[in-house]
Amino acid sequence: MLHGVDIVVKQLSGWSPAGPKTEPIDVIWAYRKGVKSKLGYVKRKDNAPITLIRFIPEDMREPIRLEVEKQRLQQGGCSVAKHVNCIPNPKVITAYVKGELKKPKPTTIVMPDGTPAGYYEDEDETTDETQEGEWDE
Amino acid sequence: MAHVSGHGATLVFTDTPAFLPSYTSHGGFEASRPSLDTSSLSTNGSRTKIGGDLYDVGPMSSSYLVDPLLMITSEAESLLDFLFAGADVSPSDTVTLDTQVSSGVNFAADGHVTGFALEELSTDLVLAASITWQWDVFPTIAE
Numbered sequence: 694m695l696h697g698v699d700i701v702v703k704q705l706s707g708w709s710p711a712g713p714k715t716e717p718i719d720v721i722w723a724y725r726k727g728v729k730s731k732l733g734y735v736k737r738k739d740n741a742p743i744t745l746i747r748f749i750p751e752d753m754r755e756p757i758r759l760e761v762e763k764q765r766l767q768q769g770g771c772s773v774a775k776h777v778n779c780i781p782n783p784k785v786i787t788a789y790v791k792g793e794l795k796k797p798k799p800t801t802i803v804m805p806d807g808t809p810a811g812y813y814e815d816e817d818e819t820t821d822e823t824q825e826g827e828w829d830e
Numbered sequence: 831m832a833h834v835s836g837h838g839a840t841l842v843f844t845d846t847p848a849f850l851p852s853y854t855s856h857g858g859f860e861a862s863r864p865s866l867d868t869s870s871l872s873t874n875g876s877r878t879k880i881g882g883d884l885y886d887v888g889p890m891s892s893s894y895l896v897d898p899l900l901m902i903t904s905e906a907e908s909l910l911d912f913l914f915a916g917a918d919v920s921p922s923d924t925v926t927l928d929t930q931v932s933s934g935v936n937f938a939a940d941g942h943v944t945g946f947a948l949e950e951l952s953t954d955l956v957l958a959a960s961i962t963w964q965w966d967v968f969p970t971i972a973e
Contacts (some may be wrong), residue, residue, distance in 0.1 A: 705936075705938055705970070705972050706970075706972060707938070707970040707971050707972025707973065708970065708971055708972070709939075709967075709968065709969075709970045714970045715970075716938045716939065716970055716972075717924055718844055718924055718926065718938065729934070730934075731928065731934050731936075733842075734842055734844060734847075734926055735844075736844040736845065741844075741847075742847050742848070744842050744844070744847035744848075744850065746840040746842065746928060776848075778847045778848045778850055779850070780850050781850065781851075781852050786852045786895065
């Protein structure tokens with residue numbers, strides 16, 4: 694049990710037109726106070742990564758991964774990859790779309806005199822030094 | 831009976847599980863079969879029909895907001911990793927489509943990607959793209 698939440702791993706089973714059917718994936722369920730929620734999936738093969746379909750903070754993913762791996766191995770199943778995939782944080786997406794969140798820009802290279810690389814104080818001087826056709830091959 | 835919207839729906843390709851862009855919609859899939867005309871010269875009043883033998887499961891389209899960095903192949907399971915397996919096209923893969931996380935109901939079966947489209951690049955328009963994909967068989971409906 695993790696913070697009052699029971700993690701349960703079950704193979705996906707349902708109904709196809711031909712009748713009951715299982716698929717080669719495990720479903721990760723969370724039970725808390727009688728309410729169950731689906732957390733994600735992991736393929737039924739060794740070293741498969743977990744994919745979380747709810748946004749789970751990074752510090753909670755490792756305990757879930759360990760519990761999933763423990764249960765899969767107890768069921769005679771497969772190991773789990775160390776990396777856990779998770780859907781993007783909806784709050785971050787909203788901020789990104791609204792332009793409230795900018796990605797970090799590349800580092801600016803600064804020349805020894807403190808000016809950014811590629812910056813010329815006197816534009817005219819630069820023009821004078823570059824002769825017409827100089828850059829043509 | 832509880833009615834829900836499509837908000838919260840999720841799509842996972844379990845062989846490329848890191849391909850998790852910010853989806854904005856998943857097209858509904860359809861299954862249709864032909865209706866065969868059995869009318870003859872001796873039929874009276876109206877045409878007669880029988881159902882065809884097989885349903886044709888229709889294609890799916892899923893739109894998402896683009897993070898340009900995820901197009902770079904050096905990123906784990908980028909767009910290229912999703913569309914290709916080495917130099918070849920991606921093989922079929924188990925796909926799960928959850929109608930809504932809280933409802934728990936989902937569709938699952940093997941499926942394959944059939945296309946990618948980058949949508950309009952324009953000022954004041956969030957960069958978006960879409961993928962098209964197809965179930966290999968009628969999906970299992972599960973919880």
